[in-house]
Amino acid sequence: MRENQKIKCVNCDNEFDNKSDTKPFCSKRCSYIDLNNWLGEKYSIHINEEDYEKDV
Numbered sequence: 001m002r003e004n005q006k007i008k009c010v011n012c013d014n015e016f017d018n019k020s021d022t023k024p025f026c027s028k029r030c031s032y033i034d035l036n037n038w039l040g041e042k043y044s045i046h047i048n049e050e051d052y053e054k055d056v
C-alpha cells in the first residue's frame with residue numbers, strides 16, 4: 001500500500017494528492033483563480049472609456 005501524501009490547496013484548502021501536477025493547487029481551476037487574483041492585483045486594467053474619441 002502506497003502512502004500518498006496529502007497537501008492542502010493554497011486556494012481553497014482542499015486536500016489533494018501531493019503528486020498532482022497542479023501543485024500547489026488541487027486543480028487547474030484553482031490555479032487559474034489564483035493566477036487571476038495575482039494578475040488582477042498587479043496589473044489591474046482599467047478601461048478608460050474617455051479614451052475613446054466620441055465622434056458624434
Ligand SMILES: [Zn+2]
Pocket residue numbers: 009010011012013014025026027030
Ligand atoms: Zn483548490
